[in-house]
Amino acid sequence: MDNILSVKALKQVFSKETAIDNMNFEVKRGEIFGFLGPSGAGKTTTIKILTGQLHPTSGSALLFDVPSTKMNHPKYLKKIGVMTDNSGLYSRLSVYDNLHLYCELYSVENKRKRIDEVLEMVNLIDVKSKIVSKLSKGMLQRVTLSRALLHEPELLFLDEPTSALDPANSRHIHHGLQELNRKGTTIFLTTHDMQEAELLCDRVAFLNNGKVQLLDEPSKLRRKYSDDTLTVELVGGERRILKNGPEGAQKMYEYMSNNQVITMYSNEPTLGDIFVDVTGRSLL
Numbered sequence: 001m002d003n004i005l006s007v008k009a010l011k012q013v014f015s016k017e018t019a020i021d022n023m024n025f026e027v028k029r030g031e032i033f034g035f036l037g038p039s040g041a042g043k044t045t046t047i048k049i050l051t052g053q054l055h056p057t058s059g060s061a062l063l064f065d066v067p068s069t070k071m072n073h074p075k076y077l078k079k080i081g082v083m084t085d086n087s088g089l090y091s092r093l094s095v096y097d098n099l100h101l102y103c104e105l106y107s108v109e110n111k112r113k114r115i116d117e118v119l120e121m122v123n124l125i126d127v128k129s130k131i132v133s134k135l136s137k138g139m140l141q142r143v144t145l146s147r148a149l150l151h152e153p154e155l156l157f158l159d160e161p162t163s164a165l166d167p168a169n170s171r172h173i174h175h176g177l178q179e180l181n182r183k184g185t186t187i188f189l190t191t192h193d194m195q196e197a198e199l200l201c202d203r204v205a206f207l208n209n210g211k212v213q214l215l216d217e218p219s220k221l222r223r224k225y226s227d228d229t230l231t232v233e234l235v236g237g238e239r240r241i242l243k244n245g246p247e248g249a250q251k252m253y254e255y256m257s258n259n260q261v262i263t264m265y266s267n268e269p270t271l272g273d274i275f276v277d278v279t280g281r282s283l284l
């Protein structure tokens with residue numbers, strides 16, 4: 001798989017504060033890449049640099065082999081979609097009119113059909129005629145997402161796309177993003193939500209104090225940081241922790257032979273546990 005995005009020695013200093021510090025990573029074409037970190041870790045700043053909204057203090061980011069600083073050129077703008085907190089929607093216009101304006105800006109063909117498609121994807125077809133200022137926070141977040149999808153970008157940047165959504169709408173969006181990714185869109189996603197990251201991401205980067213501290217596939221990270229044990233719950237409620245190996249197997253054999261086992265489960269750490277282990281900080 002080739003790289004759609006490549007970040008080298010990236011640094012961003014705001015007055016005296018270093019928000020991004022010697023950051024290096026690559027995103028492969030076709031993957032969902034999770035960028036995980038607590039508040040203030042530098043996620044939004046990174047997205048701003050990658051999408052050409054901010055020029056870095058030093059270092060470089062290449063998207064499609066082109067420097068990020070050129071991303072606001074119309075030729076490249078069409079290749080990327082960006083969804084951040086800052087909705088940029090016209091509050092006095094309807095959802096449809098907002099999306100239509102954006103379609104014109106990006107020369108989207110079959111505008112009506114495409115607007116319906118993206119609104120279906122975010123479960124908002126019913127509020128098409130509603131004025132944006134009358135939308136709830138979660139609805140606004142979903143309209144912002146639908147707008148980022150309108151022109152079918154190759155690379156989609158999503159800054160905490162489900163932070164204001166209820167579980168049902170989050171699920172709907174997750175399915176939509178998986179479908180989009182299956183059709184070939186590369187997704188760069190920031191989130192605090194470890195379940196979202198586990199569900200969606202092919203690889204995740206852990207960001208702390210402006211640096212990538214760990215980067216790998218979620219399943220590989222869980223295995224690497226596993227203590228190789230499982231917990232067995234026995235009749236009577238007692239719990240035993242068994243280590244992988246002959247001794248653990250012997251114990252398990254005894255429990256099972258005596259019909260003592262109610263349930264058992266792996267003690268693999270979650271991504272949240274691993275983050276705390278590696279950075280000494282919680283993600284929230």
Ligand SMILES: Nc1ncnc2c1ncn2[C@@H]1O[C@H](COP(=O)(O)OP(=O)(O)OP(=O)(O)O)[C@@H](O)[C@H]1O
Pocket residue numbers: 014015017018019037038039040041042043044045046
């Ligand atoms: N324009 C700015 N001027 C000065 N400092 C800034 C500016 N933008 C961001 N920062 C600082 O850079 C650091 C990283 O901020 P950033 O918004 O990238 O974090 P984040 O990981 O996106 O956080 P959150 O999850 O809360 O959105 C923070 O300490 C923030 O205060």
